[in-house]
Amino acid sequence: MEKRKVPTVECQMMIRKPVSEVFQAFIDPTITTKFWFTKSNGKLEVGKTVTWDWEMYNVSGDVKVNEIVPNEKISIEWDEPATTVDFEFAALTDGTTYVVIKNYGFSQTGDDLIAAIKDNTGGFTTVLDGLKAYLEYGIELNLVKDKFPHIKQK
Template sequence: MELKESPTAEAAILIRRPVADVFEAIIDPAVTTKFWFTHSSGRLDGGKPVEWEWRMYGVSTRVEVSEIVPNEKIAMQWSEPPTKVVWTFTEMPSDATFLEVRNFGFAGSGDEQVKQAIDSTGGFALVLAGAKAWLEQGLTLGLIGDRHPKGISA
């Protein structure tokens, strides 16, 4: 399948917390582990790669930040082969933040790229829902760990 344009995974949600809190939740693994990965080798920071782990699945990925604009944008690469992820933080009225994430640059055939974009969209939708629950209500929903429970084949 020949693609006319590269597929992009996109997810977004309004989080009723100040933009600085939402931004910090993505760069600080002490917060991010409440709703996404289980372990990290450090905070997201330009020029210093980190390793993220999902121990319930026995997988990890190297994350390299290419750009950080505090409270506005995080651009990074991750996965193997690497894809780009761009987080955009938009300050909204009443101490709320509109958080958008885009993942693109998938490799493989057209069909493979589309499948990766669909899977990534679903994954990031769960990440954003988990972030919203944690940041607004202090709830750890366990969405990522429950996505692929043992005994259920994908």
């Protein structure tokens, strides 16, 4: 019997920084807020649920941390509707890291599933682009903030 393939969003980027620095950019909200969300109530730790805020859109989301393998993997459960997001890190050299973000476990079907995959692919690509600009060049591009200018921002 053929296995049914699970719909998965997969985005990736090489970052010209050591794996430990790239990994910490996702663990530590003082760094993550430079390229993704605007506020968090804490660092990512296994078993902990943190809230991430995008204040400019008046949106927040709870993130449950399921697994952390230092410098290799972070696995979270994202709320509403719940999906799993894995952040995988591989050192290509001492100074370069390959990041892969996988998002799966979608409950939607049909056109709603297509819309969710499209939105998450675009969103995680934007996150990786912002991460690269910030870590490699120290530039905050405001990509997430500027992605939806038609939505009333604070």
